[in-house]
Amino acid sequence: MELDLLVIGSGPGGQRAAIQAAKLGKRVAVAERRNRLGGVSIHTGTIPSKTLRQATLEQLATRPLDVLDPTRVEETEQEAIEQLLDRAAAVVAAETAITREQFRRNRVGLLQGAATFVDANTVQIEGSDEPVRAQRIVIAVGTRPARPSTVEFDDRTIIDSDGLLKLAQRVPRTMTVVGAGVIGVEYASMFGALGTKVTVVDQRDRVLTFLDSEIGEAFQYLLRRRNVTFRLREKVEAVDALEGRGARLKLGSGKEIVSETVLYATGRQGDTEKLGLAKAGLKADKRGRITVDEAYRTEVEHIFAVGDCAGGAGLAATAMEQGRIAALTAFERPITQLPQLIPTGVYAIPELAMVGRTEEELTDRAVPYVCGIARWSELARGVISGDREGMLKLLVSVEDRSILGVHVLGTSATDLVHIGQAVMASGANGLDFLVTAVFNYPTFAESYKVAALDADNRIKGMAAFDKSL
Ligand SMILES: Cc1cc2nc3c(=O)[nH]c(=O)nc-3n(C[C@H](O)[C@H](O)[C@H](O)COP(=O)(O)OP(=O)(O)OC[C@H]3O[C@@H](n4cnc5c(N)ncnc54)[C@H](O)[C@@H]3O)c2cc1C
Numbered sequence: 001m002e003l004d005l006l007v008i009g010s011g012p013g014g015q016r017a018a019i020q021a022a023k024l025g026k027r028v029a030v031a032e033r034r035n036r037l038g039g040v041s042i043h044t045g046t047i048p049s050k051t052l053r054q055a056t057l058e059q060l061a062t063r064p065l066d067v068l069d070p071t072r073v074e075e076t077e078q079e080a081i082e083q084l085l086d087r088a089a090a091v092v093a094a095e096t097a098i099t100r101e102q103f104r105r106n107r108v109g110l111l112q113g114a115a116t117f118v119d120a121n122t123v124q125i126e127g128s129d130e131p132v133r134a135q136r137i138v139i140a141v142g143t144r145p146a147r148p149s150t151v152e153f154d155d156r157t158i159i160d161s162d163g164l165l166k167l168a169q170r171v172p173r174t175m176t177v178v179g180a181g182v183i184g185v186e187y188a189s190m191f192g193a194l195g196t197k198v199t200v201v202d203q204r205d206r207v208l209t210f211l212d213s214e215i216g217e218a219f220q221y222l223l224r225r226r227n228v229t230f231r232l233r234e235k236v237e238a239v240d241a242l243e244g245r246g247a248r249l250k251l252g253s254g255k256e257i258v259s260e261t262v263l264y265a266t267g268r269q270g271d272t273e274k275l276g277l278a279k280a281g282l283k284a285d286k287r288g289r290i291t292v293d294e295a296y297r298t299e300v301e302h303i304f305a306v307g308d309c310a311g312g313a314g315l316a317a318t319a320m321e322q323g324r325i326a327a328l329t330a331f332e333r334p335i336t337q338l339p340q341l342i343p344t345g346v347y348a349i350p351e352l353a354m355v356g357r358t359e360e361e362l363t364d365r366a367v368p369y370v371c372g373i374a375r376w377s378e379l380a381r382g383v384i385s386g387d388r389e390g391m392l393k394l395l396v397s398v399e400d401r402s403i404l405g406v407h408v409l410g411t412s413a414t415d416l417v418h419i420g421q422a423v424m425a426s427g428a429n430g431l432d433f434l435v436t437a438v439f440n441y442p443t444f445a446e447s448y449k450v451a452a453l454d455a456d457n458r459i460k461g462m463a464a465f466d467k468s469l
């Protein structure tokens with residue numbers, strides 16, 4: 001088979017690379033080693049975890065009173081987890097079907113089987129007799145959970161985020177989450193909200209270290225109120241399964257934690273070992289990542305790598321755009337590089353999102369700024385929705401009134417952040433746009449106006465003080 005482009009991997013990076021090349025009229029195929037399309041994003045990562053979260057929130061809002069009946073607790077819990085997993089399975093199936101249909105419409109071929117390089121232009125697909133030759137190749141093989149070699153995972157008691165989706169028995173009473181990164185925190189908050197006593201262990205002294213520290217502290221406080229305990233600056237020394245009764249974690253400080261389930265979320269490893277990269281003149285680093293330039297080109301001119309296996313942000317959102325950029329570059333079309341301003345969304349309970357700088361970064365860079373804050377407790381939409389915990393914080397330049405950072409905690413945070421992203425991208429004077437804009441009322445979006453007025457008042461207050469001197 002002769003192709004203009006072969007894409008290896010059908011996750012978000014591979015999908016977008018393939019469809020972009022097909023839109024240019026190229027002969028394209030995607031190789032996928034699993035018998036399902038969509039990658040980690042659709043099957044074990046983004047989509048199932050976000051569906052479980054949504055279903056959890058709905059279940060909590062409509063939990064029947066008979067759950068308090070002691071004779072029905074086990075049964076009700078079993079039903080509850082089955083409903084959550086069924087909902088995730090239904091959404092996964094729908095998303096897979098959408099991906100398959102998009103490939104069909106765009107005439108993207110599908111080659112099922114693991115791909116390995118024969119040489120820099122030839123790839124063998126497992127189970128096929130005929131090798132595939134392609135003028136250009138995009139590697140989009142993603143990652144898998146990093147499993148420390150000393151830990152015995154059994155997909156039942158000691159699990160990673162893939163194993164969590166097989167937790168079919170019931171919501172565990174106790175859970176230890178190792179790793180307070182995005183995956184650890186999203187699942188810890190979800191199980192905490194469901195009533196599990198969760199302990200989060202991390203070697204760092206803060207959760208989600210990229211957050212603005214005020215928002216991070218508020219978030220940790222809210223999680224503590226929802227059954228989550230933090231053991232920070234702690235290293236895991238050993239994990240022992242206790243026959244049918246959970247597992248015991250031994251920490252470097254000498255503490256021991258016993259829980260029904262241990263969830264490991266300590267990062268991910270590029271899935272590149274079995275690709276035969278050396279045959280194509282390529283190599284990966286010790287985390288399985290392939291080095292690329294700003295257009296996702298590897299050291300070999302016609303081979304590109306995108307998404308999680310090329311390092312970077314580790315997001316479905318960025319993987320998609322990287323795939324598109326790689327395909328445009330491969331066929332000598334003009335590109336716009338990945339923007340600097342990329343939002344982060346954490347789908348915990350409560351939700352978090354940010355774009356731009358934190359207070360700590362601005363302080364380190366000696367950039368003069370003021371904060372403007374809006375609290376959901378004073379926002380009509382917050383009162384109506386019953387979310388009185390949320391807040392939006394704007395960081396505003398005192399020099400040119402541009403918005404330097406946006407930090408949101410609470411309902412709709414992951415959507416709301418994009419208003420800030422758009423205002424920031426439009427450059428200077430963002431504050432004046434927000435101060436004078438009229439937003440629908442009552443909405444969470446109104447928080448931008450409230451926070452902008454707060455920041456404006458602070459800047460005016462400073463100016464009035466200077467004049468009075
Ligand atoms: C629990 C969890 C929650 C997440 N939540 C979010 C979120 O809310 N928002 C967000 O933006 N991101 C989220 N992510 C991250 C997101 O899922 C990834 O960034 C994204 O899936 C990366 O896409 P990708 O195209 O690089 O590869 P992947 O989605 O990892 O897909 C790679 C594909 O390549 C295939 N493959 C591998 N080797 C071969 C081979 N040799 N031959 C053929 N096929 C091969 C694999 O089977 C797989 O299908 C989450 C991740 C996890 C684990």
Ligand SMILES: NC(=O)c1ccc[n+]([C@@H]2O[C@H](COP(=O)([O-])OP(=O)(O)OC[C@H]3O[C@@H](n4cnc5c(N)ncnc54)[C@H](O)[C@@H]3O)[C@@H](O)[C@H]2O)c1
Pocket residue numbers: 178179180181182183184186201202203204208234235236265266267268313314315345346347
């Ligand atoms: N909402 C989202 O966008 C979203 C959601 C989930 C996952 N993701 C992506 O998935 C990827 C993986 O996430 P992750 O949370 O597994 O990794 P991560 O690297 O973000 O976090 C891992 C955490 O584990 C800690 N850790 C590592 N080894 C440890 C040990 N031995 N003992 C104690 N703590 C230890 C680290 O200090 C770190 O805080 C990330 O790229 C993330 O962006 C994104």
